[in-house]
Amino acid sequence: MSDHVHDGSRRQFIVGGLAGLATSTLAPGVLIADDGAGKNASVPTRKLGKTGLVLPLVSMGVMNADNPNLVAAALDGGIRMLDTAHYYQRGRNEEMVGNVIKDRPRDSFVLATKARASTVDRSHVQDDAKATAETKESFLQKVDLSLRRLQTDHVDILYLHSAKAPEHVLDELVLDAMQTLKQQGKIRFIGVSTHRNQAEVMRAAVESGVYEVVLTAYNFRSRDAATLEETMAFAASSGLGVVAMKTQAGVYLDEERTQKIPMQPALRWALRHEFVHTSIPGFTTFDQLEDDLEVMANPLMTPEDERALPRSDRVAGLYCQQCEACLGQCAAGIDVPTLMRGYMYARGYRNLTAAKDAVRSLRLEAMPCSGCEACTVQCPQRIDVRRRALEVVRLEALPDEFLA
Amino acid sequence: MLGRIAVIVLAGTVGFSSGCGGSRPADDLFPRVPGLTFEDSPVYFGPSNLFDYIDGAAESYLAYGFESLASQSYLENGEAALVVDVYRHRDLSNAFGIYAQERPAKGPFVEVGAEGYVQPGVVNFFKGRHYVKIMSYRAVDGQDQALVGLAREIADRLEGVEMMPAAVGLLPLDGKVAHSERFIAQDFLGHGFLHSAFAADYSTEGGAIRTGFLLMPDIPTQAAEMFNAYAAYAEERGAVLVGDGQVVSFIDPYYRSSGDLSLALLDGAVVGMFGVDRERFQQLVDGVRSAMGSEASG
Numbered sequence: 025m026s027d028h029v030h031d032g033s034r035r036q037f038i039v040g041g042l043a044g045l046a047t048s049t050l051a052p053g054v055l056i057a058d059d060g061a062g063k064n065a066s067v068p069t070r071k072l073g074k075t076g077l078v079l080p081l082v083s084m085g086v087m088n089a090d091n092p093n094l095v096a097a098a099l100d101g102g103i104r105m106l107d108t109a110h111y112y113q114r115g116r117n118e119e120m121v122g123n124v125i126k127d128r129p130r131d132s133f134v135l136a137t138k139a140r141a142s143t144v145d146r147s148h149v150q151d152d153a154k155a156t157a158e159t160k161e162s163f164l165q166k167v168d169l170s171l172r173r174l175q176t177d178h179v180d181i182l183y184l185h186s187a188k189a190p191e192h193v194l195d196e197l198v199l200d201a202m203q204t205l206k207q208q209g210k211i212r213f214i215g216v217s218t219h220r221n222q223a224e225v226m227r228a229a230v231e232s233g234v235y236e237v238v239l240t241a242y243n244f245r246s247r248d249a250a251t252l253e254e255t256m257a258f259a260a261s262s263g264l265g266v267v268a269m270k271t272q273a274g275v276y277l278d279e280e281r282t283q284k285i286p287m288q289p290a291l292r293w294a295l296r297h298e299f300v301h302t303s304i305p306g307f308t309t310f311d312q313l314e315d316d317l318e319v320m321a322n323p324l325m326t327p328e329d330e331r332a333l334p335r336s337d338r339v340a341g342l343y344c345q346q347c348e349a350c351l352g353q354c355a356a357g358i359d360v361p362t363l364m365r366g367y368m369y370a371r372g373y374r375n376l377t378a379a380k381d382a383v384r385s386l387r388l389e390a391m392p393c394s395g396c397e398a399c400t401v402q403c404p405q406r407i408d409v410r411r412r413a414l415e416v417v418r419l420e421a422l423p424d425e426f427l428a
Numbered sequence: 429m430l431g432r433i434a435v436i437v438l439a440g441t442v443g444f445s446s447g448c449g450g451s452r453p454a455d456d457l458f459p460r461v462p463g464l465t466f467e468d469s470p471v472y473f474g475p476s477n478l479f480d481y482i483d484g485a486a487e488s489y490l491a492y493g494f495e496s497l498a499s500q501s502y503l504e505n506g507e508a509a510l511v512v513d514v515y516r517h518r519d520l521s522n523a524f525g526i527y528a529q530e531r532p533a534k535g536p537f538v539e540v541g542a543e544g545y546v547q548p549g550v551v552n553f554f555k556g557r558h559y560v561k562i563m564s565y566r567a568v569d570g571q572d573q574a575l576v577g578l579a580r581e582i583a584d585r586l587e588g589v590e591m592m593p594a595a596v597g598l599l600p601l602d603g604k605v606a607h608s609e610r611f612i613a614q615d616f617l618g619h620g621f622l623h624s625a626f627a628a629d630y631s632t633e634g635g636a637i638r639t640g641f642l643l644m645p646d647i648p649t650q651a652a653e654m655f656n657a658y659a660a661y662a663e664e665r666g667a668v669l670v671g672d673g674q675v676v677s678f679i680d681p682y683y684r685s686s687g688d689l690s691l692a693l694l695d696g697a698v699v700g701m702f703g704v705d706r707e708r709f710q711q712l713v714d715g716v717r718s719a720m721g722s723e724a725s726g
Contacts, residue, residue, distance in 0.1 A: 093682050094682075115532075308614070309620045311620060368476065
């Protein structure tokens with residue numbers, strides 16, 4: 025592990041102006057990153073578990089980018105791993121990546137993609153491969169199509185996309201297909217990505233003895249971060265590579281979209297444990313790329329970062345997570361999770377019919393909160409329950425024809 | 429706050445509207461299909477939970493002003509047979525934008541909605557602010573034509589014009605590569621200060637394909653701000669600017685391989701093109717200016 029820290033600054037990415045541009049798409053004056061063999065030690069790296077891949081702490085999640093120049097600038101700036109998926113932009117994302125990498129030495133970058141299996145998740149996502157019932161053959165064909173789009177004969181990591189439960193991870197068709205692909209040399213390492221029940225999924229991945237990399241959502245707003253971290257550490261100590269995604273938790277802190285998330289501190293937060301081997305932030309502008317390259321060179325959290333980054337217990341969540349911690353807290357005996365679900369239908373889904381149904385199901389006899397001077401409900405997400413309750417219960421007065 | 433919610437209702441953000449001007453529940457969007465049955469009622473998703481449905485792909489949809497999704501699954505003998513997804517976006521431009529982002533370059537295209545295409549087991553199209561995706565789980569001979577028929581039936585039930593956004597019509601036809609038009613909703617060219625843009629590919633005399641684009645901010649005065657911001661950005665990074673106050677060319681350091689970028693500031697719009705000489709660029713500018721004039725007088 026070469027997780028040392030370079031004391032560069034943002035200026036180091038920009039100094040040199042245009043004179044030093046070596047290629048047509050090279051970012052101005054960007055540093056050239058470690059190539060994995062230690063030729064350039066200016067950027068901290070970590071080893072991706074037993075894969076042996078050595079990567080900078082920042083890689084690129086390409087899914088939001090439709091700009092090949094941005095991907096090229098990321099590679100020129102020292103990022104080594106690109107992360108895409110079979111179905112992002114119905115395959116156009118893989119095609120775009122393929123056009124960027126086709127003229128670069130295959131060992132100069134690490135390529136990861138993802139494939140879904142309808143045996144795991146009856147996907148409603150369109151694949152260009154024929155959308156029939158999943159078989160081993162159809163899964164293999166899907167990967168072949170990805171390779172053609174990417175204009176390469178192999179990817180370094182193929183993830184089973186979006187596993188939500190241990191049984192998904194252990195799906196026999198997937199395991200069989202993955203191992204066949206590995207034997208064929210079409211993939212080097214087998215991975216699994218997860219956004220939900222991540223701890224269970226990661227433990228299953230470890231226990232399977234097949235998976236070599238896990239890709240998990242992880243950021244300063246992660247719920248039950250302690251359990252997640254414990255499991256990520258377990259996975260890393262078991263030899264799996266651990267890649268973090270959703271590292272900056274979106275763009276805004278608040279529902280009203282007025283407070284922007286401080287991007288560099290958020291990314292550094294996600295990288296502060298060594299069991300996070302690399303990350304895949306999904307930047308879409310060159311400015312954001314430069315920000316992330318600066319984190320790549322200087323990943324240690326500073327006191328300024330600590331101050332800039334709101335702790336999760338100080339930031340209200342967007343919507344109720346139905347954790348039911350508030351049950352029984354309301355002095356008026358109201359079923360708060362149901363009321364908050366109604367609020368989410370109204371504001372989040374804009375489905376006022378469902379919102380009204382949720383409110384109506386509570387059979388409220390009077391305007392809630394009217395008899396209380398202070399709210400007794402303490403939401404772990406710091407949601408302002410009283411304000412939302414007062415807003416959403418008024419739906420009950422709206423005539424149905426307004427909701428049709 | 430009641431007023432705020434009522435505004436949401438009256439603005440028509442709940443349910444999907446029919447072509448006859450009235451509103452209809454989303455259930456009525458989905459035609460019956462002979463031999464198939466509905467699997468339960470339609471499922472709805474909003475910005476806060478679209479991720480549950482399409483995972484990471486949701487982020488692109490959100491960038492294109494996604495508002496809601498109604499999804500109806502169909503069964504055949506109890507087995508999944510078909511799914512129809514009707515995505516509603518903020519406006520026509522955004523629906524077109526996400527459609528174009530996922531559109532294959534060569535189609536094949538079909539006349540459904542404003543534009544649509546067919547692939548095995550798949551028909552996708554957009555109409556108004558709706559982006560519709562139909563996917564069959566079956567492999568049945570001749571089903572693609574049936575899916576096109578279903579798509580047209582759904583298109584008839586959706587409100588909105590069966591047209592490209594007006595700004596697409598401002599991009600000159602001369603040399604334009606068919607079906608290359610697109611709308612980028614934010615961070616055009618990877619520059620946050622450019623916001624959104626309409627773009628299309630153009631073939632040149634030498635056979636090269638060059639990108640022409642049109643920035644049309646909602647507030648016309650922002651066009652000059654974008655024009656000046658881009659010039660300043662390039663100059664700060666050492667680019668040499670050639671031209672006068674309304675037309676300028678320079679090399680964007682991130683697009684060096686694309687050649688000079690020419691930019692022209694028009695009334696409320698910015699036109700740009702990579703890698704062409706002054707004469708070819710002027711053709712583009714004249715074409716846009718003429719189309720804008722026609723639009724204004726029409």
